[in-house]
Amino acid sequence: MIGWLQDILHANAVAEAPARVNPLPTVKPPVSARAEQGETLAKQLALVIDLNVCVGCHACVTSCKQWNTSGSAGPLADEKPYGANPTGTFFNRVQTYEAGTFPGTDTIHFPKSCLHCEDPPCVPVCPTGASYKRKEDGIVLVDYDKCIGCKYCAWACPYGAREIDEERQVMTKCTLCVDRIYDEHLPKEDRKPACVSACPTGARLFGDVKDPNSEVSIAIRERGGYSLMPEWETNPANQYLPRRITAVVDDSSVGDKK
Amino acid sequence: MNPAFSVVIFTTIAGAAQGLVVTLALALLAGMPLGGSFVSTALIIAEVMLLIGLGASFGHLGRPERAWRAVLMWRTSWLSREVIVLPVFMGIVALWWIALRMGVDTVLLPMAAIMVAGLLWYCTAMIYACLRFVQEWAQPLTRVNFTLIGLSSGLILATALAALAGETGLVQVVGPHALWVTLAAWAARMLALRHNAALKHKSTLQSATGIKAPQLVQKSMGMSAGSFNTREFFHGRTLAMLKQVKLAFIVLCFFLPAVLALWGIASGSVLAWVLAVLVQVPGLIAERWFFFAQAKHPQNLYYQVVS
Numbered sequence: 195m196i197g198w199l200q201d202i203l204h205a206n207a208v209a210e211a212p213a214r215v216n217p218l219p220t221v222k223p224p225v226s227a228r229a230e231q232g233e234t235l236a237k238q239l240a241l242v243i244d245l246n247v248c249v250g251c252h253a254c255v256t257s258c259k260q261w262n263t264s265g266s267a268g269p270l271a272d273e274k275p276y277g278a279n280p281t282g283t284f285f286n287r288v289q290t291y292e293a294g295t296f297p298g299t300d301t302i303h304f305p306k307s308c309l310h311c312e313d314p315p316c317v318p319v320c321p322t323g324a325s326y327k328r329k330e331d332g333i334v335l336v337d338y339d340k341c342i343g344c345k346y347c348a349w350a351c352p353y354g355a356r357e358i359d360e361e362r363q364v365m366t367k368c369t370l371c372v373d374r375i376y377d378e379h380l381p382k383e384d385r386k387p388a389c390v391s392a393c394p395t396g397a398r399l400f401g402d403v404k405d406p407n408s409e410v411s412i413a414i415r416e417r418g419g420y421s422l423m424p425e426w427e428t429n430p431a432n433q434y435l436p437r438r439i440t441a442v443v444d445d446s447s448v449g450d451k452k
Numbered sequence: 453m454n455p456a457f458s459v460v461i462f463t464t465i466a467g468a469a470q471g472l473v474v475t476l477a478l479a480l481l482a483g484m485p486l487g488g489s490f491v492s493t494a495l496i497i498a499e500v501m502l503l504i505g506l507g508a509s510f511g512h513l514g515r516p517e518r519a520w521r522a523v524l525m526w527r528t529s530w531l532s533r534e535v536i537v538l539p540v541f542m543g544i545v546a547l548w549w550i551a552l553r554m555g556v557d558t559v560l561l562p563m564a565a566i567m568v569a570g571l572l573w574y575c576t577a578m579i580y581a582c583l584r585f586v587q588e589w590a591q592p593l594t595r596v597n598f599t600l601i602g603l604s605s606g607l608i609l610a611t612a613l614a615a616l617a618g619e620t621g622l623v624q625v626v627g628p629h630a631l632w633v634t635l636a637a638w639a640a641r642m643l644a645l646r647h648n649a650a651l652k653h654k655s656t657l658q659s660a661t662g663i664k665a666p667q668l669v670q671k672s673m674g675m676s677a678g679s680f681n682t683r684e685f686f687h688g689r690t691l692a693m694l695k696q697v698k699l700a701f702i703v704l705c706f707f708l709p710a711v712l713a714l715w716g717i718a719s720g721s722v723l724a725w726v727l728a729v730l731v732q733v734p735g736l737i738a739e740r741w742f743f744f745a746q747a748k749h750p751q752n753l754y755y756q757v758v759s
């Protein structure tokens with residue numbers, strides 16, 4: 195009784211950080227505040243995806259699934275995993291595109307997860323306040339205990355980044371491994387998202403895009419980082435590094451070499 | 453989008469109930485002599501329809517037991533606003549009914565009912581119209597259509613109920629309004645269809661991926677079978693079926709009810725109005741189904757090819 199009264203009174207004020215995987219309670223997770231709509235944050239964690247080196251191995255997909263299905267928030271649904279039409283909840287997908295016309299085609303592997311928009315359209319539409327953007331690091335999260343599974347946030351995301359968990363019937367999405375990156379029980383080198391640790395080619399960079407000297411900011415600045423669907427002005431925090439164009443060597447020029 | 457039946461039922465049935473209540477309220481405010489038992493029966497019908505709509509809307513929730521939480525974010529969310537306004541409207545209808553039973557004659561409740569019904573149409577439509585990247589919905593006509601279609605169905609229902617109850621005075625006054633509002637709703641819906649047919653979607657595979665090549669195709673969406681993204685955002689029907697549904701709702705929701713209304717006005721036939729209601733119900737469902745199915749969500753660009 196008191197619990198839900200408190201929820202009504204403090205709906206906008208405070209949201210608990212999601213439960214951490216590691217149960218050892220030595221360091222309390224910081225209570226995270228919600229960013230207001232349109233608020234400029236001092237820190238914004240994000241991924242930068244290097245399309246030059248992604249080889250489409252799906253290691254980020256499986257490592258993401260492994261980490262997030264093993265967490266205290268409960269397993270991510272897998273329905274009919276050995277059936278003809280297996281389906282399940284994933285926070286990260288690697289897609290493949292082909293550019294150009296044969297034979298001069300380019301195959302581009304394209305990982306896609308929540309972009310943690312700086313102006314996330316999914317957050318204000320949430321009727322319960324379960325969806326929110328953290329003030330301290332800009333991560334967009336869903337409080338699974340408050341979600342009513344109305345799916346409106348998924349409709350409000352142009353990127354298709356959110357997936358409902360068909361077993362728990364709540365909306366789920368990439369958390370940027372918020373239960374990992376701050377975990378002081380992990381060795382320092384492991385305090386990054388599972389997908390970043392798993393990538394064998396280093397195609398996934400992780401850091402604060404608001405810090406001009408961070409690895410991600412430098413990569414975006416020096417290598418032409420871009421955002422997806424800029425036409426909707428969502429200001430995605432995650433950015434992509436475009437393929438560097440290498441000159442096409444055609445057959446005639448090969449023969450002419452002196 | 454893949455139309456959710458719960459939402460289709462909720463928006464059509466609540467829209468018609470709002471139209472019915474608005475019709476009664478306007479008739480009373482205009483000083484029409486109405487039988488008290490007719491008004492209270494009609495209000496009960498409207499309230500039952502709203503309850504069915506409310507029940508259907510719960511069907512869209514994964515966690516219906518937490519539905520009360522949906523009132524919290526009214527500052528930013530149109531869905532939250534709708535969740536607040538719907539029970540307020542139901543409360544006003546119930547109060548009005550109680551006032552009638554107790555013999556209290558007040559203009560305040562009918563006036564409040566009209567205002568809150570309008571607000572509810574606005575909130576319901578804005579849930580869709582505020583999603584700027586679903587371009588089929590993000591246009592002013594969405595609000596116009598939700599209101600006019602709700603009014604049209606409510607007016608036709610009110611006239612049919614009045615005809616059945618022998619309230620010929622009401623039939624003679626409301627009948628013509630039912631006809632012209634239905635024609636207006638038809639015109640507005642056709643304008644929306646024209647707008648959508650001429651629509652140029654802002655997002656392309658190039659803007660979605662940032663890959664500049666003019667020739668760009670997806671080879672794999674990253675999984676071998678479906679996901680939430682392929683189930684929720686694709687209706688999975690053929691274009692031919694979509695065309696048939698469009699034709700069906702133009703005929704059933706607007707054309708035939710208008711013809712039957714004309715017949716009803718000209719002949720005073722009760723059957724005409726009852727038929728108009730019976731014909732319009734599947735038309736309303738087809739119209740709302742099409743409203744959802746026609747919307748192309750930009751996320752679909754990322755989910756085109758299984759391999």
